[in-house]
């Protein structure tokens with residue numbers, strides 16, 4: 001089967017569809033009149049500002065999605081992946097020879113022994129895991145470099161023009177470098193371990209691989225907020241003597257929420273967009289407020305936002321989502337186990353057949369398989385957005401049940417205006433892309449008398 005043509009064809013289909021709905025959205029963003037449902041809530045000036053920000057972001061999206069579609073077409077059309085794979089093996093081998101020369105000295109018997117006894121000396125025999133790590137590293141670095149101009153433009157032109165960017169060039173470069181170092185320090189060992197598990201566990205590898213990644217994901221829920229987030233931001237405990245802290249504690253008691261600590265994070269170092277979130281297991285929940293939220297919303301509104309967040313916890317939204325993701329991941333790995341040694345898949349993307357002593361590289365198999373899975377990813381993304389919007393309504397309803405409905409209403413409007421959120425979304429666009437319901441729909445649901 002012509003897998004590659006199907007993958008390329010489908011990616012152009014998705015690209016065309018997404019560009020079409022982006023165009024519909026762009027037309028809505030060019031409208032001059034405040035929608036009737038919002039005429040009591042926002043001024044013409046606020047509406048104009050939000051439309052203008054939306055149009056700038058929308059133009060940026062037209063360019064960035066064309067750019068990434070072009071990348072996909074070039075990578076697949078010119079068979080850059082097989083080329084990158086074989087160069088990775090060559091580079092690993094060259095590095096090995098170079099390091100051995102330094103270690104044992106040129107033209108010594110020790111060097112000859114090292115070069116004849118190690119598989120690393122021959123590019124065709126370099127162990128799969130080493131080649132996979134080099135391949136992934138090169139792929140990530142190339143991607144970071146190729147996406148840097150767009151990321152720069154988004155931060156320092158679009159966001160800046162509308163007063164959101166607070167990031168300096170130094171912070172931005174630092175973020176890029178830290179992201180790369182994290183990918184190497186954390187992603188490298190995890191990838192190596194995953195490939196090792198596949199090599200060692202035979203036909204049922206999908207089960208062990210899934211178990212390993214589940215454990216990794218669960219530990220990341222602890223590692224990310226405690227060790228990774230602090231690399232990018234500073235979290236300061238909110239003083240327990242403040243009136244805001246007292247109100248948060250009272251809310252936690254009212255909702256029987258096992259609150260441990262409250263932090264304020266310096267989100268304003270990078271962006272003026274505002275937010276709040278929670279993390280932690282069992283009875284040690286931590287609440288994190290963006291400093292921008294604390295500054296812009298009054299205390300009653302912050303409480304209403306937190307009541308909404310507690311609503312997510314009450315309704316078990318995170319465990320349910322995690323379970324759905326795990327079932328999906330298991331099914332994906334299970335299906336993948338039938339494709340891992342499927343010669344037509346590799347042949348279609350112009351990967352050479354393995355020699356007698358080797359098999360198809362797992363990483364490449366998974367990469368090609370995930371291309372083939374593209375249609376399912378699109379459907380799953382749509383379904384997850386549907387579920388997420390339903391969850392948002394439920395969390396709002398919970399806040400309302402705590403008699404925070406009016407305050408939440410005020411907070412939603414205020415934050416939406418401060419963030420210049422889209423006030424005039426196209427129905428197709430919001431159905432496809434939005435993880436949160438449009439403002440008007442949320443206000444209508446809050447207003448409903450039950």
Ligand SMILES: [Zn+2]
Nearest residue numbers: 308312392395
């Ligand atoms: Zn929410």
